[in-house]
Amino acid sequence: MKLDYKKTIYIGLAFFIITIFWQTYDSIITKILIDKFGLNQTWSGVIMALDNVFALFMLPLFGAISDRSNHKRGRRTPYIIVGTIIAAFAFMGLSFSDNYQTVKIEETNIIALYENITDDASPTESVAYWQSLMGGMVGSEYDELKADMTIHLADVDGEGNLNVSAISYLEGYYHTYLSTLAWKITIQNPFNLVAFVLVLLVALIAMSIFRSPAVSLMPDVTMKPLRSKANAIINLMGSAAGITSLVMLSIFSLGGASYVHYTAAFISVGVIMLVVLGIFLWKVKEPKLVEQKIQDDLTNGLSEDDEDVHDMRELPRDKRTSLFLILASVFLWFTGYNAVMTKVSDYAPKILQIPSFAVPLLIANVAAIIAFIPIGIIATKVGRKKTILAGIIILTVAFGSVYFLNKDTGWVMYIVFALAGVGWATINVNSYPMVVELSKGANVGKYTGYYYAFSMAAQIVTPILSGFLMDTWHQKVLFPYATVFVALSFITMSLTKHGDAVIPKKSLLESFDVED
Numbered sequence: 003m004k005l006d007y008k009k010t011i012y013i014g015l016a017f018f019i020i021t022i023f024w025q026t027y028d029s030i031i032t033k034i035l036i037d038k039f040g041l042n043q044t045w046s047g048v049i050m051a052l053d054n055v056f057a058l059f060m061l062p063l064f065g066a067i068s069d070r071s072n073h074k075r076g077r078r079t080p081y082i083i084v085g086t087i088i089a090a091f092a093f094m095g096l097s098f099s100d101n102y103q104t105v106k107i108e109e110t111n112i113i114a115l116y117e118n119i120t121d122d123a124s125p126t127e128s129v130a131y132w133q134s135l136m137g138g139m140v141g142s143e144y145d146e147l148k149a150d151m152t153i154h155l156a157d158v159d160g161e162g163n164l165n166v167s168a169i170s171y172l173e174g175y176y177h178t179y180l181s182t183l184a185w186k187i188t189i190q191n192p193f194n195l196v197a198f199v200l201v202l203l204v205a206l207i208a209m210s211i212f213r214s215p216a217v218s219l220m221p222d223v224t225m226k227p228l229r230s231k232a233n234a235i236i237n238l239m240g241s242a243a244g245i246t247s248l249v250m251l252s253i254f255s256l257g258g259a260s261y262v263h264y265t266a267a268f269i270s271v272g273v274i275m276l277v278v279l280g281i282f283l284w285k286v287k288e289p290k291l292v293e294q295k296i297q298d299d300l301t302n303g304l305s306e307d308d309e310d311v312h313d314m315r316e317l318p319r320d321k322r323t324s325l326f327l328i329l330a331s332v333f334l335w336f337t338g339y340n341a342v343m344t345k346v347s348d349y350a351p352k353i354l355q356i357p358s359f360a361v362p363l364l365i366a367n368v369a370a371i372i373a374f375i376p377i378g379i380i381a382t383k384v385g386r387k388k389t390i391l392a393g394i395i396i397l398t399v400a401f402g403s404v405y406f407l408n409k410d411t412g413w414v415m416y417i418v419f420a421l422a423g424v425g426w427a428t429i430n431v432n433s434y435p436m437v438v439e440l441s442k443g444a445n446v447g448k449y450t451g452y453y454y455a456f457s458m459a460a461q462i463v464t465p466i467l468s469g470f471l472m473d474t475w476h477q478k479v480l481f482p483y484a485t486v487f488v489a490l491s492f493i494t495m496s497l498t499k500h501g502d503a504v505i506p507k508k509s510l511l512e513s514f515d516v517e518d
Contacts, residue, residue: 005228007235009291013223014239015282016082016216019275021243023089023209026271028343029251029360030264031202036348037260038103039195040185042178043345043477047469049199050344053206054461057213061458062451065214069448076288078215078222085212086279092205094272097265099198104263106187113261116180119173120355127163129155132172139179151175166408170353174477177352180260218450221438223291225298227382229435234378237431241374244367247271248360257360258351321440324500328436329456331495335394335429336460338487341468342401342422345480353477354412362415366423373427386432387498393428394492396421401488404481440500 035046064081071077107113118124118135125131132155136148154175157168164172188195217236224232251257254266350359381389400422407414434453441449464487471479 005224005231005235010220010224010232010235011239012282012285013219013291014236015278015286016212016219017236018239018243019082019086019278019282020209020213020216021240022247022271022274022278023093023205025244025247025363026093026251026267029247029347029363030256030267032344033260033347034100034103034198034264036181038100038107038184039188039198040181040183042181043348043469043472044466045469047344047465047467049202050465051462052199052203053210054458056203056207057210057458058455058462060207060210061214061454062448064211065218065451065454066448068215068218074289076292078219079283079286079288081212081215082219082282083212083279085208085210086275088208088211089205090272090275090279092201092208093275094268095201096198096205097268099194099201100264100268102194103188103198104261106191107184107261110183110187112180112183115183116260119176120351126169126173129158129162129164132164135176143182144179147175147179166410170408170478171476173355174353214450214454217434217454219286219288221435221441221450223288223295225295225302226439229438231375231378231382233435234374234431237427238371238374241367241371241427245364245371246274248364248367251360252358252364257358258356260351321500324498325437325440325452327494327498328433329452331390331491331498332433332437332453332456333460334487334491334494335397336457337464338401338484338491339397339426340461341464341480341487342484344465345468345472345477349477349480350412350415353409354407354415355409356412356415362419365416366419366426369420369423370427373424374431377428377431381432386436387495390429390432390436390495391492393425393432394488394495395425396428397425398485398489398492400425401481402485405478405485436498 032046032050035041035049036043041049068077068081071080073080075083115138119126132151136151139148151172154168154171155164157165159165220232220236221229248257250270251267254270256262256264256267346363347359350356350362356362377389377393400418403418404415407418434450437453438449468480468483471483
């Protein structure tokens with residue numbers, strides 16, 4: 003059995019489309035909502051979770067619908083076409099609301115206030131400096147915020163200068179103040195925020211239409227024992243898309259500042275999605291690939307009856323228990339990981355004063371790309387479960403260490419995110435194949451829907467819950483929160499008994515056969 007890497011790369015173009023959208027979405031939408039529209043962490047989390055609310059029922063639905071489709075282009079391709087086109091144009095449409103709001107911000111003193119604490123020349127270690135800034139926060143609505151800041155003004159060293167940890171808290175609180183100023187602009191013309199959210203929902207619903215069909219395409223055309231390797235290639239394409247997005251943001255100088263125009267990002271991503279779709283349609287002929295997979299299954303003794311369709315209730319009890327444990331693990335690690343990915347573009351520049359949030363994310367993606375193929379091979383040798391458990395440990399250590407960083411040690415974030423990229427790749431390459439390993443050929447889409455239902459449920463809860471905790475305490479609660487949930491997934495995954503690939507045993511004579 004050999005994986006056709008070229009075929010898998012072309013199939014991965016669909017995942018490239020998905021990932022370049024989501025990477026850009028996670029990178030800039032949170033910043034737009036918090037910095038420009040003035041939403042707090044909780045309400046920005048609510049909006050960031052809306053797509054997952056739709057996806058929670060749309061992913062299983064369209065996964066199951068595509069299972070039953072019989073189009074001349076195949077079961078999955080028509081959904082990829084329609085979803086990509088709508089999402090691309092809607093995403094480009096967001097630039098109009100973003101430009102309007104940015105112009106309104108530029109007409110105020112918010113950018114000047116922002117530069118007060120982001121300018122390297124600002125004496126942020128001075129207590130008097132912060133007392134002066136707090137003096138400009140006029141209004142009873144800021145009394146609680148100023149009281150929290152006053153507590154940290156007492157955290158000084160022997161020379162009377164503020165400690166680094168105190169400065170990070172003060173800067174976080176002051177950014178919250180700037181968001182409230184932006185909110186005052188938003189409520190003067192709330193229609194722009196409504197328009198932004200409505201167009202965003204169109205894009206997100208369109209993405210939900212084709213995500214399950216796109217992901218289901220890989221197992222449709224790949225034999226079960228090779229799916230971890232194939233999923234490594236698919237995720238490699240996703241990381242390439244993530245790198246494309248982050249490099250693009252860096253080239254356009256959109257990776258750090260809070261009040262920039264994002265038109266270049268919106269337009270570029272939309273165009274790239276459409277171009278990659280064209281390449282996908284040129285190179286991927288789904289019906290032909292499915293037929294080839296059926297022949298490969300017969301050749302290797304892996305054929306199964308496509309009419310033998312079941313759902314999780316019809317699985318044997320031990321396998322059903324394992325499926326629930328895998329899905330619970332998916333929920334837990336996505337709860338931790340997505341909280342970071344949703345908020346890190348806001349956290350890194352404000353708390354650690356990293357010039358560009360895109361750089362640590364870029365490093366994470368590069369590390370993942372380097373790791374994907376070795377991880378797929380390792381999983382084939384030692385098993386998916388053991389490989390995932392190793393990835394959970396790596397990701398837990400990486401996220402847990404960020405809490406102890408400050409603006410003086412922020413450079414460590416680059417090393418930490420390299421580890422996080424490897425840890426997440428180790429988990430991601432193997433978790434989806436474990437779920438579909440328990441499926442039958444005719445209902446891969448349904449099991450893909452189960453996987454995404456649990457991951458999306460986590461992504462509904464976590465932006466809101468993490469945002470609420472950040473509003474209640476401080477932005478620095480983000481990484482301890484993520485660490486706890488990722489660590490909990492180690493428990494559920496360690497109890498799993500099924501989901502590793504079953505490779506047919508060779509006869510004695512076949513064991514002497516050496517593959518080219």
